[in-house]
Amino acid sequence: KKVYFDTDKARLYVWGKEIKLLKFKDEYHTLRVMFENPKDLAQEWFFSEIAEKVDDSNPTDKKYYNAIYQIRLKLEKQGINDFFVTTKQSVKIDKKYLS
Numbered sequence: 369k370k371v372y373f374d375t376d377k378a379r380l381y382v383w384g385k386e387i388k389l390l391k392f393k394d395e396y397h398t399l400r401v402m403f404e405n406p407k408d409l410a411q412e413w414f415f416s417e418i419a420e421k422v423d424d425s426n427p428t429d430k431k432y433y434n435a436i437y438q439i440r441l442k443l444e445k446q447g448i449n450d451f452f453v454t455t456k457q458s459v460k461i462d463k464k465y466l467s
Contacts, residue, residue: 371465373403380439382465385446387439394435397422402461412460429457 372381378396380387389395401421402413419427436452436459443451453460 371409371461373399375400375403380443382443382446382448382451385443385448387442387446389439389442394431395439398432398435398459399439402459409461410463410466412458414458416457432459 370383373379374381375396378389378391380389380399389399398418401418403409404421415429415432416427418432424431433454433456436454440452443449450462451465453462
């Protein structure tokens with residue numbers, strides 16, 4: 369698989385590059401929800417939806433926006449600059465990584 373999230377190891381794999389995350393933090397939960405069902409991977413995820421699935425008692429869009437931002441910084445260090453397409457309320461994975 370070109371793009372894969374290992375929930376046991378808290379690792380995101382993108383085209384052979386490994387991104388290490390801390391388990392059970394916002395970044396981990398955001399990706400866990402996004403990767404839960406492979407057929408949903410290409411969809412646009414609203415941060416409110418992610419918060420609902422994480423069962424977050426104090427959800428804010430900014431919390432999940434920041435989680436995606438932190439993952440994006442880690443991806444950029446690996447030379448992957450355009451993995452996420454984000455708005456203030458949502459995120460999706462650029463379709464070129466999923467084809």
